[in-house]
Amino acid sequence: MATHHANAVLPDEPEKATLEGKNKILGFWLFLGGETVLFGSLFATFIALRDQVNGGPTSQQLFDMPLVAAATLILLTSSMTSVMATLALHKKNLKMIQVWLTITVLLGIGFLALEIYEFVHYVHEGHKISTSAFGSAFYTLVGFHGGHVAFGILWIILLQLSAVKKGLTVVTAPKFYLASLYWHFIDVVWVFIFTVVYLMGMIGGKVG
Amino acid sequence: MGAHAHNEEVRKPKVKHDSPKRHVVAFIGSLVLTALAFIAVAYEVIPAGFTVPFIVILAFVQAFFQLFVWMHMDQKGHEYARISIFAGLFFILAAIIVFIFWVWV
Structure with missing residues (x-):
């Protein structure tokens, strides 16, 4: 272990300073490749089934643009604040890392709250996971994304707590870097969700 | 610090x-x-x-x-990152095309 080394001088880009850190980043990108396929298959399912409403409400009747726009803005901003945390990491400034990650977590919680409100509202409108193929595909895809957001929030909070005790070292730096990568990935997935699920779902009615 | x-x-x-x-x-x-x-x-x-x-x-x-x-x-050193993301995208596109044209519902 190279931990004692960290107490002296932290190297530049501390997340890549050790072989272990480099391997973690490499492994994480392979994981993200797998996540891409996971979400891709859910997207493909959704695109194939989105018109099969089985007498339930259609996407044109359900979706509300201001709500989606607000959720998008919140998540995009949180992606921005997590990149600020990575920049603070490169400046080896633990305090600023904690500040930016706290903002990221708060925005993430705001996003989740909106999504929960949205789902509850849909269920009241008669749009449930068992209503139709559209319902199943919708809740699986969007819910899986929401699950990733919830997991990311927990992960970042735990990292922040452990960093209070352990400080910024070559061991903790890769963890911050990866959490930030994960959070960006969640935002990239959301870009396709708001485009394919929500915006395309709102167009459908006007065209057809 | x-x-x-x-x-x-x-x-x-x-x-x-x-x-x-x-x-x-x-x-x-x-x-x-x-x-x-x-x-x-x-x-x-x-x-x-x-x-x-x-x-x-x-x-x-x-x-x-x-x-x-x-x-x-x-940035440099992200060759595998590119490979894994683009490989993922390739499978996604294949899946989407297949699902759109071959799913009977």
Whole structure:
């Protein structure tokens, strides 16, 4: 272990300073490749089934643009604040890392709250996971994304707590870097969700 | 903490590449692309048949913006990152095409 080394001088880009850190980043990108396929298959399912409403409400009747726009803005901003945390990491400034990650977590919680409100509202409108193929595909895809957001929030909070005790070292730096990568990935997935699920779902009615 | 002022001079160029400005530009770019997509759908400013391809292209542009700038996929040492993301995208496109044309419902 190279931990004692960290107490002296932290190297530049501390997340890549050790072989272990480099391997973690490499492994994480392979994981993200797998996540891409996971979400891709859910997207493909959704695109194939989105018109099969089985007498339930259609996407044109359900979706509300201001709500989606607000959720998008919140998540995009949180992606921005997590990149600020990575920049603070490169400046080896633990305090600023904690500040930016706290903002990221708060925005993430705001996003989740909106999504929960949205789902509850849909269920009241008669749009449930068992209503139709559209319902199943919708809740699986969007819910899986929401699950990733919830997991990311927990992960970042735990990292922040452990960093209070352990400080910024070559061991903790890769963890911050990866959490930030994960959070960006969640935002990239959301870009396709708001485009394919929500915006395309709102167009459908006007065209057809 | 404490001893971080030391080697900032020694290897500065490596970190300099990662200036906050680039990331703020990426953020503003993402905001503009997002706004364009929402406006295109809300106000029907472009021909209806063209709206879907238009917003999908916007989504891809924004996704690559974020992957390359925010997730540093443009930097050296990210060859495997590119391979895994592009391999993933390849499978996705195959899956989407197959699902659209071959699912009987």
